[in-house]
Amino acid sequence: MIYTKKINSRVYLIRASEFNDLNFHGATIKTEMGSSYNSYLIIDEKITLVDTMDEPLAKEFITTLEKLLDGRTIDNIIINHVEPDHSGSYEEVLKLAPNAKTYCSAKAETAMKHLFFQEHEYEVVDHLSELDCGNYTLQFIHTPFIHWPDNMFTYLKEDKILFSNDGFGSLLSGTKIYDDQYSKFELEDAAKLYYANIVLPCSRYVKKKLAELDSLNLEFNLICPSHGIIYRSYISEIIDLYKQYCNHTIKPKKVVMIYESIWGSTDTCTRELASVLVEKDYDVQVFKASVHNPSLIMKELMDAEYLFIGSSNFNNTYPGPIADIIERIIALKPQNKKFLVYGSYGWAHVHLKKIEEQLSSLSYTEIEQPIYGQYRPDKARKEYIKSIVNNLE
Numbered sequence: 539m540i541y542t543k544k545i546n547s548r549v550y551l552i553r554a555s556e557f558n559d560l561n562f563h564g565a566t567i568k569t570e571m572g573s574s575y576n577s578y579l580i581i582d583e584k585i586t587l588v589d590t591m592d593e594p595l596a597k598e599f600i601t602t603l604e605k606l607l608d609g610r611t612i613d614n615i616i617i618n619h620v621e622p623d624h625s626g627s628y629e630e631v632l633k634l635a636p637n638a639k640t641y642c643s644a645k646a647e648t649a650m651k652h653l654f655f656q657e658h659e660y661e662v663v664d665h666l667s668e669l670d671c672g673n674y675t676l677q678f679i680h681t682p683f684i685h686w687p688d689n690m691f692t693y694l695k696e697d698k699i700l701f702s703n704d705g706f707g708s709l710l711s712g713t714k715i716y717d718d719q720y721s722k723f724e725l726e727d728a729a730k731l732y733y734a735n736i737v738l739p740c741s742r743y744v745k746k747k748l749a750e751l752d753s754l755n756l757e758f759n760l761i762c763p764s765h766g767i768i769y770r771s772y773i774s775e776i777i778d779l780y781k782q783y784c785n786h787t788i789k790p791k792k793v794v795m796i797y798e799s800i801w802g803s804t805d806t807c808t809r810e811l812a813s814v815l816v817e818k819d820y821d822v823q824v825f826k827a828s829v830h831n832p833s834l835i836m837k838e839l840m841d842a843e844y845l846f847i848g849s850s851n852f853n854n855t856y857p858g859p860i861a862d863i864i865e866r867i868i869a870l871k872p873q874n875k876k877f878l879v880y881g882s883y884g885w886a887h888v889h890l891k892k893i894e895e896q897l898s899s900l901s902y903t904e905i906e907q908p909i910y911g912q913y914r915p916d917k918a919r920k921e922y923i924k925s926i927v928n929n930l931e
């Protein structure tokens with residue numbers, strides 16, 4: 539469903555709220571609240587479109603644009619990011635506005651040519667360069683690796699609006715568009731889910747760019763991402779949250795336990811460990827890898843101090859759901875973790891060594907050698923678990 543909202547005297551939000559789109563950016567991210575895609579149309583003496591939409595949305599997007607344009611045409615198209623959820627309907631937009639000029643970064647120009655195999659003309663814009671649009675000015679702020687090398691923000695100077703594309707995005711499909719229409723908990727949760735699963739591996743670029751934005755002394759009336767919520771009341775709060783996220787700030791004593799158990803022995807170890815941790819006032823979150831949404835697990839892991847992974851043996855390795863979550867951890871790179879590996883086995887326990895090696899590649903600190911034993915945990919293993927937890931601090 540695509541709808542529009544006028545967000546100031548000349549800027550319109552065009553939003554696709556995809557309630558059933560629970561697989562975001564391909565199937566790499568699992569959402570439970572659907573997804574949304576925002577593009578923006580500035581209607582003044584010159585008309586500028588900031589970002590397009592994914593190709594399957596093109597028909598509805600063009601119909602919506604035609605209604606807003608009411609016989610006028612688009613002068614400028616800004617491609618803040620080439621990923622197809624923002625550029626996929628570019629060629630359809632060009633059919634609607636064949637004389638429009640397209641502005642993008644040099645990396646975006648190369649990528650657009652590879653995506654569309656057409657000799658469209660692109661105006662490559664430098665970092666901090668400006669485009670005079672008559673009654674308003676657009677400034678381009680290159681933001682490489684937030685989220686791909688080509689990304690940039692566009693700043694509407696007179697109205698102090700930052701079109702931030704993937705930056706400051708959130709995973710929600712609802713019809714409430716502004717931050718103050720949500721509780722602070724909902725806002726933080728949506729921003730954190732998004733950051734942990736999309737922006738986290740780019741944190742060093744985020745840190746650098748936030749420092750640069752501070753030094754530029756830009757003021758923002760609105761931050762308008764291409765996914766989810768528009769910020770107008772909690773702008774400093776979302777920037778502060780991003781500062782925490784990109785610095786890999788952890789919550790002391792927060793433990794994320796991820797496990798997979800085939801016949802129940804590793805499940806018993808997990809319950810034993812979790813209950814001892816809770817008794818010691820740790821904040822424990824337990825996830826069974828085959829049951830829980832891996833994107834939610836990544837959200838919780840991002841600010842955890844401890845990561846405990848428990849696994850059964852599966853033919854000298856670990857079961858598929860554990861492989862999936864380990865690959866996500868390696869890809870998304872949450873930092874500053876202390877880890878522990880545990881599990882049961884029937885006749886071989888090399889799987890725990892493999893998990894240990896994978897986590898060590900992330901420069902995590904191992905708090906103890908893997909806890910393992912054959913079949914169900916006996917009294918001695920339970921006592922050992924207790925002693926490890928007692929020695930954590």
Ligand code: FEO
Pocket residue numbers: 619621623624685686704764765
């Ligand atoms: Fe929403 Fe990097 O695209």
